Amino acid sequence: MAIIDFVINSRVPMQALPPDWPGGFWWHWLFFTVVIIGFVLTMVMGFIYIERRGMGYMQSRLGPNRTGPFGLLQPVADALKVLLKENIVPTTADKLVHWLAPIVAFAPALMIFAVIPFQDKALLADLNIGILYIVAISSVSTVGVFMAGWGSSSKYSLLGAMRNVAAVVSYEIPLVLAVVGVVMIAGSMSLNQIVLAQNIPFILLQPLGCLLFFVAGCAEINRSPFDLMEADSEIVAGFHTEYSGMKFAMFYLVEYAEALAISAIITTLFLGGWRGPLLPPILWFVLKVVIVFFVMVWTRTTLPRVRIDQLMALAWKFLLPLALINLVITAIQVLIWPTALPWILVPVNFAIMVVLILIWSKFFKLGLGRIEV
Amino acid sequence: MGLTVAFWALAVVAVLSALGVVLLRNVFRAALSLILCFLTVAGIYVTLSADFLAAIQILVYVGAISVLIILAIMMTRDVHRGSPANRLQIPALVVAVLFLEVLVLAVINTPWQISNTPALTPTTAPLAIKLFGEGGFILPVEIAAVLLLSAIVGAIVLAREK
DSSP: OHHHHHHHHTOSTTOOOOTTTTSSHHHHHHHHHHHHHHHHHHHHHHHHHHHHHHHHHHTTSOOSOSSSGGGTTHHHHHHHHHHHSOOOOOTTSOHHHHHHHHHHHHHHHHHGGGGOOSSTTOSSOOOTTHHHHHHHHHTTHHHHHHHHHHHTTOHHHHHHHHHHHHHHHHHHHHHHHHHHHHHHHHTOSOHHHHHHTOSSOHHHHOHHHHHHHHHHHHHHTTOTTSOGGGOHHHHTTGGGTTOOHHHHHHHHHHHHHHHHHHHHHHHHHHSOTTOOSSSOHHHHHHHHHHHHHHHHHHHHHHSOOOOHHHHHHIIIIIIHHHHHHHHHHHHHHHHHSSSOOOTTHHHHHHHHHHHHHHHHHHHOOSSSSOOOO | OHHHHHHHHHHHHHHHHHHHHHHOSSHHHHHHHHHHHHHHHHHHHHHTTOHHHHHHHIIIIIIIIHHHHHHHHHHSSSOTTOSOOOTTHHHHHHHHHHHHHHHHHHHHHSOOOOOOSOOOSSOHHHHHHHHHSTTOSHHHHHHHHHHHHHHHHHHHHHHSOO
16 A cells, blocks of 8 residues: 555656655654565566566467466465475574575665665665665675575585675676766765756666676676576576575565666666656656566576676676776766766767777677686 | 664674674684674764765675685585684683783773764765875875785785696
8 A cells, every 4th residue: 555655645746755754754764664665575576477477478488377367466376385385494504594594685685775766855765875885785695695505504505605606796896886987977876866867867878887787787686697606407596405485485585676676776877767757756667677677587588598707707807897998988078077968978978888899799709719717 | 862772782782793703613603793793883883974984894894805704614624513623722812812902901091082073974075085185095095905906916826726
């Protein structure tokens, strides 16, 4: 119901809300906590449906279509099934760590949404270090993955966790460097301010930054084609091999909540967040988030899984140099036009992106060329 | 009122988790306890209106350093049985007591100044001015970074198989 109230309240687009809306501090906190939990759970259900049906269509099959109209109730059935399953803990497991791991992984994924604006000033906490907070908090969920890998005392879990940390440590650098470009143009780290600064959506001014963020973000959350931390053919299911029942459901939820978080961050940083004509802001926000997630599903069905050496090479030889070059170019542009970047830069930046990617793709090859270790 | 409650809650958890780092026999649990300690210290920074520092604390200490520690533990064999016994317990005790004495003396003898000016918000821009502005600290920071880099390169050279 909270979400419905929210949509009704936000009927007039672009209207600034009073700073302490809706009421006092604790009411604000309670309201947005409920909204965020409801939003995440609802959107995750939607995402699971989109992913399974969308992948089905892309792979010339139907996907789940039996439960409810068009298979819409499939996520509900899945959730019920997984909740009723037996919870199995390996006898050699470190029980406490094994039990805590899903919680440690899930809490940061939920905490990210505290600073994401659903509408002008409609967010749990408008921190002036917003994007830095997201980068910091999201690094905590690695610890949860570690705890799962270690606490299960299974070699597949441990291998999955090790692969995960190798990927996360490498891809965090281009991810953050891509964000810095946006922060320089917007002149603030508060996500609300970043959205307000986007008279031109930053994907047009920062096409390379957006691409880098998307690739690095997909790798951070282990989505295919970077899902070799949970490659079923090699290490069963990675760090959550030994989990079942509710705790497995938590990891499943984390996976999609992180995908939702990355989609929401891309929407906020690059696509103008809740801004858009005619429709209410919350609808624009959800629409853009779903579009970004659809692109993730699209890349998942299109690209084959990478090897571990390719994963590392892509991060250090491709994304990192391009992110640095993007940073320098953005800094020069911000120095020349300190107040607002002109429209003329849009084609210029797209041209720079295409030229850079073409040059770099000549420098090193993935797959066909020599194997770099 | 709220700040006091938050401070004491964080302080108690910080001290308990720091004790856990030292006393737990399981190295992996000790590392997790260290992470909890880092998080509570970040919380204390938040109560002191140092939000940028708190985020950096989590990013660097939890996101990078702890992850490296855990990775090192995972690479090590036989850690299930706790830290292996050796004959350095007494020298370690002596060094630890001396270090504790130095720390306690330093804390007691320092005249701590409490500023009356209200906390800066946002803190990001003043920090950037301190770093990049006139007479900023960019050179020492860069020297520290180069030092760390050379240490890493040195470690790789030492550890590399011939």
